[in-house]
Amino acid sequence: MELIFYLLAILMILSTVYLIFSSDIFKSFMAMFLVFFLTAIVYFIMGLKVIGTFQLIIYTGAIMVLFVVAMNSLAPVKDIQKKICSIKNFIYTFFVLVFGYMIYKVFDISYIYLSEGNKSLSYTDSISLLGKKMFSEYFLQIEVISLILFVAIVVAYNYLREEKNGI
Amino acid sequence: MEYNVLYLSFILFILSMLVFFVNKNLIIVLMSIELMLNSVNMMLLSLVKIRPSALPPVSVILIFGIIAAEAAIGLAIVILVSRKLKTLNIDEISQIKENTNAN
Numbered sequence: 001m002e003l004i005f006y007l008l009a010i011l012m013i014l015s016t017v018y019l020i021f022s023s024d025i026f027k028s029f030m031a032m033f034l035v036f037f038l039t040a041i042v043y044f045i046m047g048l049k050v051i052g053t054f055q056l057i058i059y060t061g062a063i064m065v066l067f068v069v070a071m072n073s074l075a076p077v078k079d080i081q082k083k084i085c086s087i088k089n090f091i092y093t094f095f096v097l098v099f100g101y102m103i104y105k106v107f108d109i110s111y112i113y114l115s116e117g118n119k120s121l122s123y124t125d126s127i128s129l130l131g132k133k134m135f136s137e138y139f140l141q142i143e144v145i146s147l148i149l150f151v152a153i154v155v156a157y158n159y160l161r162e163e164k165n166g167i
Numbered sequence: 168m169e170y171n172v173l174y175l176s177f178i179l180f181i182l183s184m185l186v187f188f189v190n191k192n193l194i195i196v197l198m199s200i201e202l203m204l205n206s207v208n209m210m211l212l213s214l215v216k217i218r219p220s221a222l223p224p225v226s227v228i229l230i231f232g233i234i235a236a237e238a239a240i241g242l243a244i245v246i247l248v249s250r251k252l253k254t255l256n257i258d259e260i261s262q263i264k265e266n267t268n269a270n
Contacts, residue, residue, distance in 0.1 A: 002168065005168060005171065005172075006171075016179055019182075019183075019199065020186050025255075032201065035205065036205060045168075046168070046216060048212055048215070048224075054228065059205065062235065063235065066239065067238075067242065070245060070246055073246045074249045133221045137221075142229070145232035149236045151236075152237070160247065
């Protein structure tokens with residue numbers, strides 16, 4: 001495990017160093033994607049199953065899709081769109097695999113929870129315990145973050161709508 | 168291994184900061200901010216293993232929300248700039264802004 005961790009760490013550092021000197025947006029995107037994916041693997045190696053799954057869903061899934069959509073919408077860089085189309089099948093395959101793995105992890109965690117009970121699980125192993133903690137002690141923080149997210153979506157929509165209408 | 172993850176998060180944060188200051192492409196600068204927040208998450212989670220508590224995982228999930236909000240607004244601004252100014256280079260954008268102010 002230590003050896004795998006060191007290999008992943010070297011890959012993550014090299015990917016981030018590549019970003020310093022890179023001017024190609026598509027290659028930078030792939031380097032960032034690699035860092036996020038390897039971070040999720042590091043979380044799984046550390047035994048943080050729930051957070052690793054969140055990392056895969058939110059970072060490697062949602063935010064990467066957001067970046068792909070944004071890169072498709074960029075006006076001056078036409079060759080990026082061609083590259084994204086050529087690699088579209090790879091991206092679809094990858095997300096299907098990630099989705100399959102997430103379902104497997106959910107069943108795996110549920111099995112551990114049912115077979116061993118609550119005693120051996122911590123907040124980083126059980127999504128149920130973490131959820132109960134978040135919506136009891138940290139309820140106000142969760143509400144504030146959800147409000148910030150809602151405002152961000154409205155602001156982003158408003159920016160692009162105004163630009164489209166030429167205001 | 169927990170301390171190694173802590174050191175790794177520190178190295179990644181410094182490198183991401185370098186990307187932020189050195190690279191001139193607007194979308195890569197946005198990517199560097201994402202990487203910085205990712206390394207902060209990694210640092211918080213390495214602390215869970217050193218001293219078990221519910222606060223770091225909850226903080227990480229809250230930071231995920233902040234990251235999503237930041238990415239949505241940041242990418243909207245990048246798309247807007249690329250469509251209006253036809254460039255993503257920070258120096259060129261500053262030049263255009265100076266020229267506009269001079270006129």
